[in-house]
Amino acid sequence: xxxxxxxxxxxxxxxxxxxxxxxxxxxxxxxxxxxxxxxxxxxxxxxxxxxxxxxxxxxxxxxxxxxxxxxxxxxxxxxxxxxxxxxxxxxxxxxxxxxxxxxxxxxxxxxxxxxxxxxxxxxxxxxxxxxxxxxxxxxxxxxxxxxxxxxxxxxxxxxxxxxxxxxxxxxxxxxxxxxxxxxxxxxxxxxxxxxxxxxxxxxxxxxxxxxxxxxxxxxxxxxxxxxxxxxxxxxxxxxxxxxxxxxxxxxxxxxxxxxxxxxxxxxxxxxxxxxxxxxxxxxxxxxxxxxxxxxxxxxxxxxxxxxxxxxxxxxxxxxxxxxxxxxxxxxxxxxxxxxxxxxxxxxxxxxxxxxxxxxxxxxxxxxxxxxxxxxxxxxxxxxxxxxxxxxxxxxxxxxxxxxxxxxxxxxxxxxxxxxxxxxxxxxxxxxxxxxxxxxxxxxxxxxxxxxxxxxxxxxxxxxxxxxxx
Amino acid sequence: xxxxxxxxxxxxxxxxxxxxxxxxxxxxxxxxxxxxxxxxxxxxxxxxxxxxxxxxxxxxxxxxxxxxxxxxxxxxxxxxxxxxxxxxxxxxxxxxxxxx
Ligand code: FES
Numbered sequence: 001x002x003x004x005x006x007x008x009x010x011x012x013x014x015x016x017x018x019x020x021x022x023x024x025x026x027x028x029x030x031x032x033x034x035x036x037x038x039x040x041x042x043x044x045x046x047x048x049x050x051x052x053x054x055x056x057x058x059x060x061x062x063x064x065x066x067x068x069x070x071x072x073x074x075x076x077x078x079x080x081x082x083x084x085x086x087x088x089x090x091x092x093x094x095x096x097x098x099x100x101x102x103x104x105x106x107x108x109x110x111x112x113x114x115x116x117x118x119x120x121x122x123x124x125x126x127x128x129x130x131x132x133x134x135x136x137x138x139x140x141x142x143x144x145x146x147x148x149x150x151x152x153x154x155x156x157x158x159x160x161x162x163x164x165x166x167x168x169x170x171x172x173x174x175x176x177x178x179x180x181x182x183x184x185x186x187x188x189x190x191x192x193x194x195x196x197x198x199x200x201x202x203x204x205x206x207x208x209x210x211x212x213x214x215x216x217x218x219x220x221x222x223x224x225x226x227x228x229x230x231x232x233x234x235x236x237x238x239x240x241x242x243x244x245x246x247x248x249x250x251x252x253x254x255x256x257x258x259x260x261x262x263x264x265x266x267x268x269x270x271x272x273x274x275x276x277x278x279x280x281x282x283x284x285x286x287x288x289x290x291x292x293x294x295x296x297x298x299x300x301x302x303x304x305x306x307x308x309x310x311x312x313x314x315x316x317x318x319x320x321x322x323x324x325x326x327x328x329x330x331x332x333x334x335x336x337x338x339x340x341x342x343x344x345x346x347x348x349x350x351x352x353x354x355x356x357x358x359x360x361x362x363x364x365x366x367x368x369x370x371x372x373x374x375x376x377x378x379x380x381x382x383x384x385x386x387x388x389x390x391x392x393x394x395x396x397x398x399x400x401x402x403x404x405x406x407x408x409x410x411x412x413x414x415x416x417x418x419x420x421x422x423x424x425x426x427x428x429x430x431x432x433x434x435x436x437x438x439x440x441x442x443x444x445x446x447x448x449x450x451x452x453x454x455x456x457x458x459x460x461x462x463x464x465x466x467x468x469x
Numbered sequence: 470x471x472x473x474x475x476x477x478x479x480x481x482x483x484x485x486x487x488x489x490x491x492x493x494x495x496x497x498x499x500x501x502x503x504x505x506x507x508x509x510x511x512x513x514x515x516x517x518x519x520x521x522x523x524x525x526x527x528x529x530x531x532x533x534x535x536x537x538x539x540x541x542x543x544x545x546x547x548x549x550x551x552x553x554x555x556x557x558x559x560x561x562x563x564x565x566x567x568x569x
Contacts, residue, residue, distance in 0.1 A: 032528055034548065039527055046496070050475070081528075081546075114529055124532075126509035126522030133526035141494070141501040142474040167474055230520045231509045249470050260529075375524070375532060378516045408531040413524075443528075446540060 002026045002075070003325050004318075005091050005104030007082050007263065010038020011307045012299025013110035014065050015314030016321075019336075021073040023318075023327045028075045028102055030082055030093055037066050038112055039132060040307045043140040054167045055139060056159070058202075058307070065311065077102075084440035085109070085263050089294045092453065094445065099453035106294055106321045109264060110314060113257035113300040116279070116360060117413045118152060119367040122226025123253060124375055131160045131254035144169035148250035149235045151224060153178040154358040157254045158206040165213040173246050174210065175237055177255070177361035179220045186357035199306075199350045218244065224363060226251050255360045258416065259301050265438035267295060273431040276355045277304055278365070279416060280435055286341075288317035296321055309347040312340050365420045373421070374414040376407020384418055388425035395419055395436045408444050411436040471504045484553040486535075493549045500526065500533045500544035511535055511544060512557050534558050 004020050006013045009031035017029045029036070037044045041062030052060045069076070077095065084092035089104045115130040122128065129137075131150065137143040144167045150157055153176050164171050194200075210217070221237040228234065234247045258279035261271060269290050271280040281303050288296040298317035299310035319336045322328045328336070367373060369382030379402050384392075387401040395411070395418045398404045404418060405411035411418070415436050423433045473494075480495035486503060493502035500523045503511065510520035511533055523533040526545045533544040536556040544555070 032546065054474070115525065124519065124521065124524075126511075126520050129523060130525050133524065136526040137471065137501060137504065138474070141497055141505065143471040143501060143505055144474055145471050147470070169472075231522070375530060378514055378519070408534075409529060412529050 001103045001105065002028045003104070003327070004028070004106045004108060004321055005030065005089070005102055006108045006110055007085070007091065008038065008110035008112055008299070008301070009033070009036035009069075009076070009078075010040060010110060010112045010299065010310065011062070011065065012112070012301070012310040012314035012317070013038070013108065014069055015311040016108050016110060016298055016318040017074045018065075018068055018071075019315040019318035020322060020327075021071050023322045024073075025322060025325055025327050026073060026075075028077060028104065029069070030077045030080045030091065030102075032079070032081050034079050035066075036069050036076065036078070037062060039136065040112075041066055042136055047139070051139070051142065054163055056163065056166075059139070062307075081443050082263070083442045083445055085267060085295075087267060087292045087294065092440075094449050097446070097449055097452070099445070099449040101453065104294070106296065106324055108288070108314075108317055108321060109295065109297045109301055110299045110310075111260045111263055111301045112310070113304060114260045114412055115253075116255045116258045116364075117373075117415075117417050118253040118255050118364050119371050119373050119381065119414075119417050120151070120224050120226060120253070120364060121368065121371050122228065122232065122251075124372050124378075125226055125228050125232045126230065127228075127232040127249060128226055128251045128253065131156050131252045132257075134160055134250075134252045135163070138163060138167065145250040145252075147172055147248050148252055149173050149175060149246050149248040150252045150254070151175045151177075151221075151226075151235060152254040153361065154254055154256045155203050155206075155354065156257070158203060158210060160252065160254070161215060162206040162209045165209060165215065170213045170215050171252075172215075172248050173235075174215060174217045175221045175224060175235055175239075175246075176217060176219045177221055177224065177363070178358050182357055182359055186353050189353035189356055199347075200353075222363065224361075255364055256358065257300065257304055259304060260412075261301070261435075262410070262412065262438050262442050264290070264297060264301070265435070266440055266442060267292060269295070271435070273429075274303070275430075276352065278360055278420075279304070280419075286316075287320035287337075288313065289320055293324075305344075305348050305351060309344055312344045312347065316340050316344070364417075366424060367417065367421075373417045374404035374407065374411075376409050376414075377403040377405075379404035379414070381417070381421060384421045385425055388422055393422065393426050393428065394434060395422065398422070399436075405436045410438060410442070470507060473505065482549050482551050484549050484551070484555060486555045487557050495549070497549050498526075498545050499535060499537075499547045499549055499553070499555055502549050503544065515560065 003025040044062040264282035367381040536558040
């Protein structure tokens with residue numbers, strides 16, 4: 001047993017681990033990757049100066065955080081896939097096919113974000129990847145794609161474009177979905193945005209760099225689709241009333257990121273619809289505490305605010321957990337948390353503006369009937385609409401109608417779309433429609449893994465879970 | 470088509486995919502190594518037979534499935550190793566528990 005088990009070694013998880021260790025708590029930090037950093041700082045400890053120059057300062061900044069984890073009080077369990085978390089603090093995971101369990105007096109879930117699903121015609125073709133995937137390939141493998149088109153909207157799209165330009169693989173075009181109306185709507189958040197000026201000016205710098213490289217930008221693109229037989233061959237769209245087609249070898253999609261709620265869902269915690277960001281968030285207090293005594297959630301997995309905020313939130317959450325463990329008293333927590341909260345407010349000031357400026361496009365929220373929505377089971381938007389017509393009102397019901405969300409990804413890349421479609425078809429609120437129920441195992445587990453768990457500690461493993469609705 | 474930013478350096482590792490010899494860099498995931506070798510499609514779907522390759526590169530989408538040692542695994546989550554034998558999965562035999 002350890003004081004705190006932290007799931008996810010991104011900015012929130014790493015910062016929480018360091019804070020906890022500084023206050024004398026024993027920590028076990030679990031992550032799926034071979035090294036700490038999370039997706040945002042992936043492979044940052046191995047990046048040489050050339051790689052750092054391409055990826056930029058925000059990436060390089062991850063080095064100091066990632067190397068600060070090197071401390072005897074923080075036990076790292078890497079290449080570890082967590083597939084079950086219980087409210088009593090038991091965390092079950094597998095490393096290279098062998099299952100293990102650890103019990104934490106307290107648990108911090110810091111599993112970050114996932115790319116929002118981008119159901120466009122052709123999004124399932126090979127050579128169509130998320131923008132995040134393109135970045136991972138650059139960070140981990142030094143791989144770049146020539147002849148790629150970037151499709152979608154949001155700051156990450158510009159960041160990726162700028163990084164590709166610096167790497168000498170400028171994208172062929174940016175096909176952007178945000179509209180002029182979005183720009184107007186964002187202006188009402190102008191004051192808040194100004195407080196986040198550093199973030200904003202960085203964004204403008206990225207856009208300028210992309211423009212300097214001569215990359216064409218098509219704004220307010222509609223009817224976006226990707227064509228090709230066995231892989232992506234072109235992006236088609238209309239822009240300003242003109243139909244266009246751009247031949248390419250790769251397409252990178254991005255429509256923002258959303259909290260990864262697999263663990264919080266599996267724990268039966270309440271989730272609330274965030275209308276501004278169009279996603280569900282687990283209900284937590286400012287410290288990241290949930291209604292379960294032993295479970296906290298920190299970082300983008302609680303609410304999307306970006307890496308810098310996640311790092312601060314990780315420390316805040318750790319302070320709250322440390323009080324629960326009796327490692328610090330509430331007065332000390334107050335002193336530790338106050339400056340963190342002030343910095344956090346600065347980080348969060350720019351969010352409403354960005355959310356309004358780069359909303360998910362109408363087309364991906366309401367895909368055309370023949371667009372695949374569930375990638376695993378190949379269920380289309382039209383299928384979901386048909387289920388609604390014959391009485392399906394909830395995401396879980398769609399599973400019975402046509403297996404959507406029942407494939408190995410467990411609804412990670414169709415859940416939000418299914419919720420959007422059902423809400424629209426049934427004329428119900430998104431909150432009311434809710435989302436897929438998630439159950440352990442959170443990732444597919446082999447019989448061998450189950451057997452290895454029984455061998456190591458003789459506890460029953462995947463019995464039916466009664467913890468949720 | 471993906472290419473390496475640095476054309477030199479890095480330890481080379483050779484493995485096999487579907488009978489084809491692939492040269493990778495140590496530290497690559499199987500998925501990254503296959504993309505670097507110009508392989509786009511890793512498998513076909515059960516329902517429609519559509520080609521699929523990696524989508525998320527972070528273990529979330531399960532589009533990159535391949536077969537290693539008779540088991541269906543995510544190619545983006547497995548590091549390459551010398552002489553690793555990787556095959557196309559004949560059938561995706563991964564499904565979390567069915568539920569109503
Ligand atoms: S590419 Fe998504 S799980 Fe491997």
